[in-house]
Amino acid sequence: MKMSPHPNIQEIALAVEAAGADALVMINSFGPCMGIDVETGLPHMGSQTGYGWLSGRAIKALAVRCIFDAARVVKIPIFGVGGVASGRDAAELLMAGASAVQICTEAILKGPSVYGKIAGELNDFLDSHGYAAVRDIIGLTVRKMRDRSVRTFAVPPVVDPARCIGCGNCVRSCPYQAIRLQEKVAVIDSVECFGCGLCISRCPVQAIGFPKA
């Protein structure tokens, strides 16, 4: 069953499984969307309405989230699709819980040779990271996140000064101005910090993390 992205994908995936689907393919393109060529004032899309559906790189994060959510509740296999343009992208969808990966937009943009190229890149990724086979990474993130509970209170992250390279990404990105550089090392003001975790996502060297429970 081919699935469109949806905020409540778990409920839909469970209903589709209960109705007898053998497998899920997720996600379809997202839309309708629209873009306008400001030189002409006309839509970019050649369709009569001017609408189009978003696909490719722009929807990869949406695909990963949908696959991850569905994989946690259904038993049938999931074919992941959405924004795959490299072997690392394919690995991401597999880690989210897909058993196989499909590619549409990248082949439209660059031609059918992308399939072999991406399969080769996935193979290289597995080899360079010590994985024996694709099955080793299927659902890896689901397993790793299984015991992570959701907090309802703010916890400031901590900086590992030995890892911090003083790039300042976290300082620029913190919406609460709760980080400053002190002698080229990030320092978090735990009173100002809202615990949003944005700085953790922005650090290029994994120098920031939430304290271990």
Ligand SMILES: Cc1cc2nc3c(=O)[nH]c(=O)nc-3n(C[C@H](O)[C@H](O)[C@H](O)COP(=O)(O)O)c2cc1C
């Ligand atoms: C031009 C185009 C036509 C598509 N037609 C269909 C279709 O007929 N049926 C379908 O299930 N999905 C269709 N899709 C969605 C793709 O199969 C895929 O689910 C989506 O584009 C996300 O993958 P991608 O980022 O690799 O393109 C189409 C996508 C594109 C770009």
Ligand code: SF4
């Ligand atoms: S967790 Fe959020 S508020 Fe706290 S320091 Fe990081 S970016 Fe700023």
Ligand code: SF4
């Ligand atoms: S983003 Fe990471 S490396 Fe850069 S200053 Fe902040 S903690 Fe240090």
